[in-house]
Amino acid sequence: MSRDLETLSAFLDGETSELETRRVMRDIDNADLDALSRWQLARDVMHKQPSTSVPAGFNASLSAALAAEQAPSRRPAWLGSVSRLAVAASVAAATVVGWQSWEATQSTGAAPVMASAQDSRMSRPFAEASLVSRSFNGTTPVATPAAQVQPRGNDMLLRHSEFAARNSGQGMMPFARLVSMDARSGAR
Amino acid sequence: MMLRVLALSLSLCTPLVALADDSSAHNQLQAMAEANRSLNYTGRFLYQFGAEISTMEVSHAVIDGRQYQRLTHLDGRLVEVIRRGDEVLCLHPDRSLTRLNSQQAGPLALGDRLASDLPEQYNILVDGDGRVAGRHATRMRVAPLDTHRYGYRLWLDQESRLLLKSEIVDGSGVALERVEFVTLTLSPQLGLDHFAVPEARHEKALAPVAESHPSMKLAVTPEWLPAGFRAMKQDWRQAATDRAPVAARGFSDGLAAFTVFVEAIGENSVEEGVSRVGPTVAVSRRLAAPSGVYLVTLVGEVPQSTALRVIDGISVRDSQP
Numbered sequence: 406m407s408r409d410l411e412t413l414s415a416f417l418d419g420e421t422s423e424l425e426t427r428r429v430m431r432d433i434d435n436a437d438l439d440a441l442s443r444w445q446l447a448r449d450v451m452h453k454q455p456s457t458s459v460p461a462g463f464n465a466s467l468s469a470a471l472a473a474e475q476a477p478s479r480r481p482a483w484l485g486s487v488s489r490l491a492v493a494a495s496v497a498a499a500t501v502v503g504w505q506s507w508e509a510t511q512s513t514g515a516a517p518v519m520a521s522a523q524d525s526r527m528s529r530p531f532a533e534a535s536l537v538s539r540s541f542n543g544t545t546p547v548a549t550p551a552a553q554v555q556p557r558g559n560d561m562l563l564r565h566s567e568f569a570a571r572n573s574g575q576g577m578m579p580f581a582r583l584v585s586m587d588a589r590s591g592a593r
Numbered sequence: 594m595m596l597r598v599l600a601l602s603l604s605l606c607t608p609l610v611a612l613a614d615d616s617s618a619h620n621q622l623q624a625m626a627e628a629n630r631s632l633n634y635t636g637r638f639l640y641q642f643g644a645e646i647s648t649m650e651v652s653h654a655v656i657d658g659r660q661y662q663r664l665t666h667l668d669g670r671l672v673e674v675i676r677r678g679d680e681v682l683c684l685h686p687d688r689s690l691t692r693l694n695s696q697q698a699g700p701l702a703l704g705d706r707l708a709s710d711l712p713e714q715y716n717i718l719v720d721g722d723g724r725v726a727g728r729h730a731t732r733m734r735v736a737p738l739d740t741h742r743y744g745y746r747l748w749l750d751q752e753s754r755l756l757l758k759s760e761i762v763d764g765s766g767v768a769l770e771r772v773e774f775v776t777l778t779l780s781p782q783l784g785l786d787h788f789a790v791p792e793a794r795h796e797k798a799l800a801p802v803a804e805s806h807p808s809m810k811l812a813v814t815p816e817w818l819p820a821g822f823r824a825m826k827q828d829w830r831q832a833a834t835d836r837a838p839v840a841a842r843g844f845s846d847g848l849a850a851f852t853v854f855v856e857a858i859g860e861n862s863v864e865e866g867v868s869r870v871g872p873t874v875a876v877s878r879r880l881a882a883p884s885g886v887y888l889v890t891l892v893g894e895v896p897q898s899t900a901l902r903v904i905d906g907i908s909v910r911d912s913q914p
Binding site (some may be wrong): 563 | 618640642645647649662665666669670672673674681683685686691745759770772775825839841844845852853854870871873875882890892893894
């Protein structure tokens with residue numbers, strides 16, 4: 406990897422400055438693309454990385470944030486599941502990244518401040534629907550969104566994408582959206 | 594063929610070239626529309642929505658006057674959308690295939706819309722120069738004039754006029770969705786075999802519903818729409834014969850779009866609520882009408898407040914006397 410993980414993770418979270426974003430985009434290489442993909446699969450990574458490696462305060466505040474978000478979860482089952490999955494993955498990614506950075510700073514003796522970083526990530530605007538249906542303490546089994554996503558919902562997404570492609574002036578863009586969500590939901 | 598982007602501190606930026614005259618911006622977009630439609634190209638791009646990133650590959654070619662396009666998800670599960678002329682197919686991870694409705698006109702590129710019929714709810718500005726995928730680009734901004742829709746930032750290749758990068762930006766300047774080419778090859782050798790449809794395990798299409806079906810008599814009417822949004826034709830279809838048909842009615846302002854779905858449901862066990870993924874919002878509400886109980890679901894790329902206001906004003910009527 407050509408660049409430090411922190412910048413790349415900030416980029417993943419849309420938290421880089423415009424200058425940094427340009428720099429990341431300019432220098433992005435296959436290793437970086439791999440890393441980005443890997444973080445999306447961070448759920449799996451989580452299983453292999455015992456969460457006890459994460460500072461206790463970090464885990465507690467994350468769990469609290471998740472619990473708080475979980476309460477009012479009345480939502481359409483289908484997109485909800487996609488969303489939950491997406492968010493579970495993003496939170497997991499942040500967690501793993503946090504864990505990695507923490508380990509890195511640990512070795513240089515710097516104090517970890519991941520909990521507050523995590524808080525700010527959770528409050529980003531597009532994390533608004535970020536309800537997560539599991540905790541990272543290992544007490545709750547991992548949700549299995551694939552089984553929960555209803556085909557009905559995917560049909561709606563298909564139909565909306567089709568309509569949007571034809572009428573929204575967004576060209577094939579709605580299909581990119583569809584492809585991405587379909588790949589993530591694994592509903593079929 | 595693609596658009597959207599992220600704006601990190603966009604809201605703080607002052608318009609750099611607000612002076613750029615309309616005709617210049619207009620010409621740029623027309624050139625972009627033409628390039629996206631007529632050029633052969635292949636490339637890889639990042640697709641980011643919310644905190645998710647996908648890598649995808651796109652190929653586009655015009656062969657015998659017909660447009661071919663293939664969109665492939667590169668990481669994780671394999672999903673593809675293949676367009677062959679008017680035909681659009683979606684291949685799912687389990688290799689099943691959905692044939693999307695293709696009876697109507699083919700997809701219009703963003704630029705077609707903007708160039709031919711610029712929605713008056715948006716302002717278009719040329720914003721300066723930039724660089725994407727190692728190429729020199731012209732930055733443009735499509736700014737909404739009210740809070741009922743999202744804005745866009747576009748990067749156009751200076752050599753070919755292709756859209757290299759685009760972002761959807763919310764009112765506070767945060768990018769909700771981004772497409773950004775990392776590599777782009779112009780004029781590759783692409784033959785018909787490149788757009789061949791792989792063997793699918795099974796195929797399905799959303800079936801139209803017979804005119805005689807009782808659902809056909811439902812009329813879905815919004816009491817309130819954001820300025821500039823127009824209703825498209827209502828469309829009843831069902832995913833499978835053992836499922837109730839779901840009505841859909843699309844609305845668009847020329848750039849943004851949302852679709853309202855209505856299905857008859859029983860009294861019990863339906864989840865209502867709101868979800869968001871990137872710029873896409875989904876809102877579900879139960880609606881009791883004289884003719885029965887319905888679940889109304891709005892799916893689209895509009896702000897949540899807009900979606901909620903629209904869905905609160907949806908009424909379902911049985912159009913029978």
